[in-house]
Amino acid sequence: MIKISIIDDEQLFLEGLKLLFSNENKVEVVLAENNANDFIEKLEQTKPSFFPDIALVDIQMKPINGFELVAILKEKYPELKLIILSSHYKKNVIGHMIKLGVSAFIPKNANKTLLMEAIEAVYEFGVYFTKKDKDLVQDHLNFRTKKPSIITKDQLSKREIEVLELICTEKTNHEIAENLFLSKRTVENHRQRILEKVGAKNTVGLVVYAIVNDIHPLPPSF
Incomplete structure (x- = not known):
């Protein structure tokens, strides 16, 4: 069973993900919050046996945005694997993913099959990186002035x-x-x-x- 945590300030999206995962026998949601500060606090209080393997993180949040949260989580919990869920699927954002050490970047309009594939790959291999992701980063590098x-x-x-x-x-x-x-x-x-x-x-x-x-x-x- 893959233990999942979710942080997203869109409550309907958060509830939708929880409902989606409730029908999956491979994953279990152990923590879900719509505020980054609450998420960090709850994570600190989580017992080792319930600590998540993977965190799904939104980018656009306040007062702490997704990238700031990723930096905090990587510093405090280097073994926690992170998947970015965002509507901003752009080459410069994908490029920034490399710097932060995020395991995958999934657009919010992705289907359930892709999301589950990414979660399983990140759990198994530590990273989920599609050919499209690779092409976006290479394009980003080739055309930077x-x-x-x-x-x-x-x-x-x-x-x-x-x-x-x-x-x-x-x-x-x-x-x-x-x-x-x-x-x-x-x-x-x-x-x-x-x-x-x-x-x-x-x-x-x-x-x-x-x-x-x-x-x-x-x-x-x-």
Whole structure:
């Protein structure tokens, strides 16, 4: 059973999602709030056995918007996987997703099948990233007039790409060190440099970056 939490200030949309998930035997809604501050407070009080695996987060909220909430959640609960639900499905927003380490970005007009597919993929692989998402980010990078905030793979060394490929297969620093005949400390240094170069906040951001730059394949669809 995949434990889901939802934060959206549109009460009807929130209730609709709860009703939708009530008919699914693969997911359970353990927390649903229409205010980000209440959501954070309730999350802090949640027992480990009921703590959500995934949070569905709206972008346009007040007083804390979705991106601000994501930054807070990633800082406090790095293992919590985040899926953005928004009407603003744009390439610059998708690009920002990489920086924040969000696991998926689903438009609010998506159907139930797509949403469930995304939830299952994020739970299983840590990320759900469609070809359309990939094309949007690549287009965003190709047509920016300013210096890109997300670098291309050409700016990573061969060794950094090798380390990144292994990170994407969920290998630990110790396992990567054994694979590449390096010390664990060297791998840790490579990982940190890659994070700094890419501008990602965590492993999810690195995986999305790797997918966009054809370093790692898209996860299989369900």
